[in-house]
Amino acid sequence: MKISALGEFGLISRFSPPFLKGLGRGTIGIGDDCAVIPWKKDASLLVTTDLLLEGVHFLRSKISPADLGAKSLAVNLSDVAAMAGTPRSAFLSLGLPSDIGVDWVDGFFRGLRGLARDHKVALLGGDTTRSEGPIVVNIAVLGLGRPGRIKLRSDARESDIIALTGTLGDSAAGLRILLDEITIGRDEKKLVAAHVRPRAHLEEGAWLGCRVGVRALIDVSDGIDSDLRRIMESSGRGATVDLDRLPVSPSLFAVCRRYGWDPLDFAVAGGEDYCLLTTVAPGVFPSIAAGFGRRFGRPLFPIGRMRAKGKDLAFRLHGRVKKLSQRGFDHFAPGRPTPPKKR
Amino acid sequence: MKISALGEFGLISRFSPPFLKGLGRGTIGIGDDCAVIPWKKDASLLVTTDLLLEGVHFLRSKISPADLGAKSLAVNLSDVAAMAGTPRSAFLSLGLPSDIGVDWVDGFFRGLRGLARDHKVALLGGDTTRSEGPIVVNIAVLGLGRPGRIKLRSDARESDIIALTGTLGDSAAGLRILLDEITIGRDEKKLVAAHVRPRAHLEEGAWLGCRVGVRALIDVSDGIDSDLRRIMESSGRGATVDLDRLPVSPSLFAVCRRYGWDPLDFAVAGGEDYCLLTTVAPGVFPSIAAGFGRRFGRPLFPIGRMRAKGKDLAFRLHGRVKKLSQRGFDHFAPGRPTPPKKR
Numbered sequence: 001m002k003i004s005a006l007g008e009f010g011l012i013s014r015f016s017p018p019f020l021k022g023l024g025r026g027t028i029g030i031g032d033d034c035a036v037i038p039w040k041k042d043a044s045l046l047v048t049t050d051l052l053l054e055g056v057h058f059l060r061s062k063i064s065p066a067d068l069g070a071k072s073l074a075v076n077l078s079d080v081a082a083m084a085g086t087p088r089s090a091f092l093s094l095g096l097p098s099d100i101g102v103d104w105v106d107g108f109f110r111g112l113r114g115l116a117r118d119h120k121v122a123l124l125g126g127d128t129t130r131s132e133g134p135i136v137v138n139i140a141v142l143g144l145g146r147p148g149r150i151k152l153r154s155d156a157r158e159s160d161i162i163a164l165t166g167t168l169g170d171s172a173a174g175l176r177i178l179l180d181e182i183t184i185g186r187d188e189k190k191l192v193a194a195h196v197r198p199r200a201h202l203e204e205g206a207w208l209g210c211r212v213g214v215r216a217l218i219d220v221s222d223g224i225d226s227d228l229r230r231i232m233e234s235s236g237r238g239a240t241v242d243l244d245r246l247p248v249s250p251s252l253f254a255v256c257r258r259y260g261w262d263p264l265d266f267a268v269a270g271g272e273d274y275c276l277l278t279t280v281a282p283g284v285f286p287s288i289a290a291g292f293g294r295r296f297g298r299p300l301f302p303i304g305r306m307r308a309k310g311k312d313l314a315f316r317l318h319g320r321v322k323k324l325s326q327r328g329f330d331h332f333a334p335g336r337p338t339p340p341k342k343r
Numbered sequence: 344m345k346i347s348a349l350g351e352f353g354l355i356s357r358f359s360p361p362f363l364k365g366l367g368r369g370t371i372g373i374g375d376d377c378a379v380i381p382w383k384k385d386a387s388l389l390v391t392t393d394l395l396l397e398g399v400h401f402l403r404s405k406i407s408p409a410d411l412g413a414k415s416l417a418v419n420l421s422d423v424a425a426m427a428g429t430p431r432s433a434f435l436s437l438g439l440p441s442d443i444g445v446d447w448v449d450g451f452f453r454g455l456r457g458l459a460r461d462h463k464v465a466l467l468g469g470d471t472t473r474s475e476g477p478i479v480v481n482i483a484v485l486g487l488g489r490p491g492r493i494k495l496r497s498d499a500r501e502s503d504i505i506a507l508t509g510t511l512g513d514s515a516a517g518l519r520i521l522l523d524e525i526t527i528g529r530d531e532k533k534l535v536a537a538h539v540r541p542r543a544h545l546e547e548g549a550w551l552g553c554r555v556g557v558r559a560l561i562d563v564s565d566g567i568d569s570d571l572r573r574i575m576e577s578s579g580r581g582a583t584v585d586l587d588r589l590p591v592s593p594s595l596f597a598v599c600r601r602y603g604w605d606p607l608d609f610a611v612a613g614g615e616d617y618c619l620l621t622t623v624a625p626g627v628f629p630s631i632a633a634g635f636g637r638r639f640g641r642p643l644f645p646i647g648r649m650r651a652k653g654k655d656l657a658f659r660l661h662g663r664v665k666k667l668s669q670r671g672f673d674h675f676a677p678g679r680p681t682p683p684k685k686r
Contacts (some may be wrong), residue, residue, distance in 0.1 A: 001444065001445045002441065002442055002443065002444060002445070003439055003441065003443050003444070003445055003448055004441040004442075004473075005445075006445060008471055008472075011448065011471055012471060014448070014449075015448065015449075015452040019456070019458055019459075019465065019467075023465060023467075027465070027466040027467070028467075029465065029466070029468065030466070030467065030468050030469070034468070035432070035434070035467035035468040036612075037432065037467070041384070045388075047432075047434060047467065047468060047482060047483075047485070048468065049434045049436050049450065049468065049469055049481070050436070050470050051436035051437075051438055051470045051472055051479065051481060053438050053472065053473075053475065053476075053479065054473055054475075055476065056438075056472060056473055056474065056475055057472070073508070089378070089380065089390075091378070091390060091392045091483055093392050093393070093394035093436075093481045094394075095394055095396050095399075095479070098344055098346065098347040099345055099347075100345065100346050101344065101346070102344045102345070102346055102348075102349060102357070102591040105346055105354065105357070105358065106357075106358075109358040113361055113362070116362075117486065122362065122366060122370070122372065123362040123372070123373070124362075124366075124370070124371075124372040124373065124380070124390065125372065125373050125377070125378040125380035125390060125391065126373070126392055127392055127393050127394045128351060128354055128355060129351075129394055129396065129399060129400070130347075130396075131396055131397075131399065131477075132396065132397075132398035132401055133398065133476030133477045134401055134476050134477075136394065136396065136438070136476075136479055136481075138392070138394060138436045138470075138479075138481040140390075140392060140434055140483040142380075142543040150496060164353070195504075267377065271362065324555055
């Protein structure tokens with residue numbers, strides 16, 4: 001059997017069980033945005049790592065080296081945000097084809113350094129090597145989280161409100177604009193920026209971490225469909241999402257109108273949004289949403305509800321259940337990650 | 344300018360200076376086998392990461408998946424050994440072509456899990472993704488070291504005895520045997536095993552870390568020439584190595600005699616030996632070497648002396664300076680890492 005038949009979920013659940021046995025008290029291993037290692041009474045060590053491969057996660061011709069340097073770090077910071085933590089240090093493994101120019105490398109490190117400085121993250125080590133094939137970038141990030149404030153994928157309960165800290169679909173539409181080589185106006189520029197320079201929701205994660213009643217937390221990297229399923233599987237719960245409540249940016253609306261695209265296609269299955277997906281106890285949701293609005297100047301968008309054990313993920317449009325043809329990004333599905341086509 | 348013109352040393356020294364500024368007290372960043380992050384009074388966090396790429400660091404047809412799984416971890420454990428530390432947890436990033444079989448993946452994890460269990464290392468997280476090209480393996484390892492016992496590359500002083508915890512060249516000869524498809528006898532098997540299943544010298548590193556007078560410590564990954572130069576540059580010292588004192592295993596001697604190879608070629612520039620290279624204050628070397636011999640049942644091999652600042656690395660054969668045509672493995676030199684040819 002080929003691994004493409006297993007898919008990413010299948011592969012991880014195949015090899016991970018023996019590694020989940022016998023972990024120390026307070027240690028969380030494979031299966032959340034970061035691993036958690038007890039450190040001090042009021043701080044746990046968070047560790048995450050992300051591998052970006054040319055041709056799978058990025059195309060050299062479609063992203064500047066500075067953007068790639070920053071994005072390689074940002075996707076890891078987003079994992080720390082999903083644990084309500086603070087990133088502290090980074091470790092870079094870089095595989096470079098011999099024909100890469102020094103200018104490219106300078107640009108890559110300029111982008112990486114800029115974002116690292118913004119977040120006071122120290123690049124403390126790594127590995128550099130020649131690649132016979134693609135550019136290979138792996139970054140591991142260490143951060144700190146407070147034991148009582150770390151929110152896990154497995155913490156969602158039935159009836160929790162499912163909510164988002166940002167809009168969906170900009171990044172996927174930005175990728176489509178790059179691939180289709182569409183003329184770049186003001187709105188298109190915003191979408192492309194969302195794709196090549198994603199922002200990790202570190203402040204939002206830290207704020208949510210302090211709130212009692214905030215339960216599960218995850219970052220939206222592979223699309224709301226894939227990432228909500230991760231919460232559902234870890235928490236053993238079902239979920240319903242109202243498609244008409246998925247938050248979409250004005251720029252995405254404008255561009256979709258211009259090209260006859262459906263914003264929902266990008267919002268549901270696009271991925272790489274890097275906002276946070278959370279579930280909140282229904283009784284406290286109004287006050288938490290109000291507080292979030294005051295703090296961040298935009299809503300905490302409610303998009304659905306957690307359901308009982310055994311229920312699948314259901315999407316509703318105007319109150320009626322709707323079948324979707326797309327799924328989030330599966331890292332082992334064949335073909336490169338292209339944005340959804342029109343339905 | 345292409346990066347191949349810079350080489351690995353040139354590349355690292357080009358981008359690292361801004362990342363070495365403003366680090367916290369006790370923190371050691373880019374430039375040693377592991378980064379060091381202060382943790383508790385009697386323990387520092389050690390972090391290392393190594394990237395292995397198919398076609399550069401291994402050939403799929405020449406290493407079993409179980410051996411590759413174990414070796415990917417072993418090369419990181421070796422970095423922890425070079426800091427006299429204890430490895431604790433590992434984080435794996437794995438990029439796999441879609442046509443890889445599930446059997447291959449099962450084998451890889453069997454090898455990784457076996458070595459991890461032997462050393463009580465917990466695999467706590469990682470990232471799995473599809474690769475459009477080579478198999479990509481990155482492992483990051485976290486470990487613990489004792490602040491007073493961590494030996495740095497920069498600690499060597501003039502007149503220190505340079506010594507090795509093991510023999511050189513077995514791994515490089517093992518690779519040559521695999522590439523040349525030589526019939527495997529008892530000795531050849533040992534050399535191939537040294538290549539595909541290297542042993543990290545964790546106990547040797549921990550033992551040396553406790554000895555006053557043991558100064559610089561590094562693992563031999565890229566060859567004695569490359570790795571001794573790292574100590575020289577970090578310590579600002581020169582060095583002389585006596586080629587006739589380089590330790591070589593009986594199996595390497597036997598195989599070299601059989602095929603008309605020169606053991607020195609493998610010993611000097613082969614790499615992937617994963618024993619430790621240390622420098623020891625001359626006054627205490629005899630007692631440390633005697634203690635090492637009692638503890639490990641084999642010698643701590645003296646191979647040369649650290650020299651004054653400004654001196655280059657000199658190799659001597661029977662007391663006379665000898666020019667060498669080979670150097671250690673440069674990760675950006677063109678062509679795949681092949682063992683040295685006959686002089």
